[in-house]
Amino acid sequence: MSSATVPLESAGHEESDLRQLGQDLGTDQVKGQALPGGTTSDLSLDEILLLHTIGLEPAEVVFGVGAVSITTGAWTWGTGPVTDAHAAFHRAFDEAKETIRHSCRNTKAVGVLGVDVEIEMSYHRCFVVVTGTAVRPIADRDGEHSFKVDYHNRAFLSDLSARDFVVLGTSGWYPLDLVAGVSYVHAPRRAMGTAIGQSTQNVELTNFTETLYQAREAAMEELQSHITTAGGTGLVDAKIFDRPMPFAHHVVEFLTYGTAIKMLAKEHKHPTISLTVPLDDVVRTFEAASLSGEGAGTAEGE
Amino acid sequence: MSTGTAPQPHAFDSGLTIPDFVACLSMGLRPVGLVQGYYCGTVASWANYSAYPEVNYPCCCVDTDPHTPGWVGRVDQLDTSWAEAHGAALERMLKEASDLGAHGVVGVKTEMNHPTNEHSSEVHLYGTAVVVEGAEAPKQPWSTQLAGHKLAKLIEAGFSPASVIYARCTTVLVEGCYMEYYGSGRSGTGNVIKPIVDAHQMARSGALAAVKQIAGQASLYDVRLHVHETERHRTYVTCSLLGSLVWRARPTLPVPAPVSTVSLAS
Numbered sequence: 114m115s116s117a118t119v120p121l122e123s124a125g126h127e128e129s130d131l132r133q134l135g136q137d138l139g140t141d142q143v144k145g146q147a148l149p150g151g152t153t154s155d156l157s158l159d160e161i162l163l164l165h166t167i168g169l170e171p172a173e174v175v176f177g178v179g180a181v182s183i184t185t186g187a188w189t190w191g192t193g194p195v196t197d198a199h200a201a202f203h204r205a206f207d208e209a210k211e212t213i214r215h216s217c218r219n220t221k222a223v224g225v226l227g228v229d230v231e232i233e234m235s236y237h238r239c240f241v242v243v244t245g246t247a248v249r250p251i252a253d254r255d256g257e258h259s260f261k262v263d264y265h266n267r268a269f270l271s272d273l274s275a276r277d278f279v280v281l282g283t284s285g286w287y288p289l290d291l292v293a294g295v296s297y298v299h300a301p302r303r304a305m306g307t308a309i310g311q312s313t314q315n316v317e318l319t320n321f322t323e324t325l326y327q328a329r330e331a332a333m334e335e336l337q338s339h340i341t342t343a344g345g346t347g348l349v350d351a352k353i354f355d356r357p358m359p360f361a362h363h364v365v366e367f368l369t370y371g372t373a374i375k376m377l378a379k380e381h382k383h384p385t386i387s388l389t390v391p392l393d394d395v396v397r398t399f400e401a402a403s404l405s406g407e408g409a410g411t412a413e414g415e
Numbered sequence: 416m417s418t419g420t421a422p423q424p425h426a427f428d429s430g431l432t433i434p435d436f437v438a439c440l441s442m443g444l445r446p447v448g449l450v451q452g453y454y455c456g457t458v459a460s461w462a463n464y465s466a467y468p469e470v471n472y473p474c475c476c477v478d479t480d481p482h483t484p485g486w487v488g489r490v491d492q493l494d495t496s497w498a499e500a501h502g503a504a505l506e507r508m509l510k511e512a513s514d515l516g517a518h519g520v521v522g523v524k525t526e527m528n529h530p531t532n533e534h535s536s537e538v539h540l541y542g543t544a545v546v547v548e549g550a551e552a553p554k555q556p557w558s559t560q561l562a563g564h565k566l567a568k569l570i571e572a573g574f575s576p577a578s579v580i581y582a583r584c585t586t587v588l589v590e591g592c593y594m595e596y597y598g599s600g601r602s603g604t605g606n607v608i609k610p611i612v613d614a615h616q617m618a619r620s621g622a623l624a625a626v627k628q629i630a631g632q633a634s635l636y637d638v639r640l641h642v643h644e645t646e647r648h649r650t651y652v653t654c655s656l657l658g659s660l661v662w663r664a665r666p667t668l669p670v671p672a673p674v675s676t677v678s679l680a681s
Contacts, residue, residue, distance in 0.1 A: 134570045135442030137552025137558070137664075141520050153626060153635045153656075158565055161636060162572055165670040174638065176619050180611035185600040197604040204605050212616075237600040240606055242615065244640065254666075280675070386675040 143410055153245045156227060158277030164226075168259030169248045174217035176244040179208030183237055184325055188361040192329065195297035195364055202232075202295050202368075210291065211271060217268040222247035223260070224269030226278055228291055230370060231407040236360050240278040243264065243270070245292070262287055262377060271372040273350060282350070285378025290343035293370035294336030300363050325355060328367035336369055346372030413415040416570050429543040431522055442567060447515045449540040452508030455499045458493060458534050465492040466586075470613050472593035485591025487613045489621060490651070497527070497536060498625070501581040504538040505558070512556045517544035519553075522562035523579045523649030525657060540579070558575040559659045560637070564587065569661065572670075577633050577660040584621025585641040588614040588650040618642065626656055634661045 154161065154389075156170035161171060181204040187197035217225050228245035247268075250258035271278065271288035278288065301320045303311070311318075340348050351371035358364045429446040430440060439446060459465075468486035481587050512520050523542035525639050530537045542558065559576035561569055569576065590598070626635055638658035639660065645651045 115677075131441040133444045133568055134567050135444050136550065137445065137549060137570050137575065138442075138545030139553075146529065151627065151630050151632045151634050153623060153630075153638055153658075155638050155640055157637050158561070158569055158572070162568065162670055163673060165572070166672050171636070174640065178612045178615040178619075180608040180615075182597055182602055182604060182606045182608055183600055184602075184604040187600070187604065201604055204607070208607060208612075238598060238611070240611065244619075244643075279673070285674070321459045347499075384675045386677050388679055390679045399592060 124378035128192075141261050155244075156246050156275055157251070163279045164248060165251070167282055168251050169223075170251050172220040172222045172247040172249045173216070175213050175220065175222075175245065175247045176242065177209035177212030178218070179205035179210075179241040180213070181205040181208070181239050183239060185237070188236060188358065188364060190302070191299050192301060193299060195299065198234065198239070198297040198364075199295060202234070202241075205239045205241040206232075206293055209243045212404070213243050213245070213270065214268050215231075217247045218266075220247045220249065222249040222268060223262070223264055224248060224271065224288070226271055227274055228270055228272045228289070230272060232368070234358070245270070245272075270325075272352075272370075273372055277350070278351065280384065281374065283384055285380065286374050286376050287350075288372045288374050289345050290339075290373045291370060292336060292343055292345075292348065292373045293368065294332040295337065295366070295368045296328040296331035296335070297358070298324050298328040298331070298365050298367075300357075302363075302366055324365045325367065327364050328355070332367040332369055336371075337392050340373045343373040346373045347375075348373050368394045430524070430541060431543050431562055435522060438563035438567065439543075439545060439681065442655055443516075443548040444521070445548055447517055447542050447546050448511075448544050449541060450508050450511035450515070450517070450520055450544045452504040452511070454504040454505065454507070454536075454538045455530060456500055456536050458494070458496045458536055460534055461492075466490045468589075469617070470610075472610055473592060474591070475596045477563070480602060482592040485593040485610055486589050487610055487617060488589075489617065490585040490587050490589055494583050494621075494625070497538075497583055498581065500527075500536050500538045501527070501540075504540045505579065507541045508542065509556050509558060512544035512558075513552075515544050515668075516546060516552045518547045518550060518555050519557040519559070519576065520544050521559055523558050523560050523659075525579065525581065527581075559661075561659060571665075573663060573665045574634070574636075574661040575664045577662050579658070580629055580635060580660045581657050582622050582625035582627065582629060583653060583655040584618050584625060585651055585653040586614045586618045586621070588652070592652070614650065614652045615642070618652040622654040622656045630660050633662050635660055 145325060152171050153174045155172055155174055164170060183197050183201045187195060211394040213225055225245040225247050228243050231242040233240040252258055269288050270291040273281065273288060281288065303320055305411045336348065348371045351369055354368045356366055358366055427446050428449045430434065430449050431446060466488040469488045470486060472485040474484065508520065520542040523540060526539040528537055529535050557576045558579050559566065560579055561576065561581045594610055596602050597606050635658045636655050641655045643653055
């Protein structure tokens, strides 16, 4: 059988197949036969093959950058939310998303997968970079696409891996947009007497706990709002970060982002899953202490 | 300059892991030696300052202080130096493979660092040269970061290895009164800080453009993109790309749907 017609078997290679594939590396047949469509992708080969199973292929590494100023004095101690930081984050996040979508349109892709989100909040600026691989449908010989989802010319953005995207798609769901909710809230000052009194006790800092809850509620509410605005019915793989700001410890940040999804099939399709039992047990190793009779041979990892 | 030759061993040596080694043998790829390419050089001391303004930012002084113009540009000399270093090391590694009669080099690893100071460069590439049993020696060996079953899957998916590749682009951001005004919070909240955006966009676009220039119609998969920012009187943003170029040897074949599995191991 010619290697050109060897199907990709999910069960693994037969030895004869491998030998035939290896023989291809000893010929010059592939050189000079390159087909149009050079691409770049930060997806692994496994992920690219997975995308092929649903009729998609990588098109280009794309990215978007947003850097937005925050006014002087925005972080000075006060009460309630830090609205300047909140506004700067969303402006930077939207700028980055708009740029990556623009690059995605230029490659005629339907969306961007595996988006890596980098966020840096400093005293005077908010900096957001999103990087991922734009993916496009593969046309067959008749020019038909097996990937049928219509995104109405609005590229989807998702931080899901290709594996998660394929599993999600086969279950009838599709990603729409990368959405975020964020909140920066001042923790109220403790009275001097309270602070001195608490320094000798094990007590909860209720001002910080309450601020965290306040920040969390605002951010999650905003996230819900953005999911709906994106046309989604839910969100998966939410990332959550909360911390006091390194340069303004009295301000608590609560940030959450993830991929808004929507079910496009009539109903959720549960994939058929095979159970596997790996037979590669841990190897029992020699234990030097056993020589003295104090211990027995143990398995690695026990 | 003598770059040495790979020893002609009676026994082969290789950097392959056991699964990769076994898969390579099953594919009829016989390891013949661990081949390496080195390049040590200097980066011209003026390279960091060889940039010229590509995007200028207007004066926006709101006080009477004398203003300085801000700009963003590419540091071509720095990138050229590293690209040449990588190219030379790759060529030397392939020469060693060619001397051993190898068809290609699998499992290529790349190490790059400054051996002494920031004005020195060292590139070290190494991988396992393989001979395809029963095939004639090629004119130029191919090279790839992949080995074993990953390499088999690459071929099965319709691709063929071409070469490991490295490309980078460095941009410099010279802060002027524009940055002082917009980047320091004096302008208020919500203004896009264009020099920062441009410096990062230009570095990434430049690295991708450099790859495309080298690659032509080949594709670059499994690319590792690394961006870092350094402060040396000015702000430098460097985007590096490292990966394996592949040829698309035939149109994409339909791939059967994968089987979902759940492992019952702990």
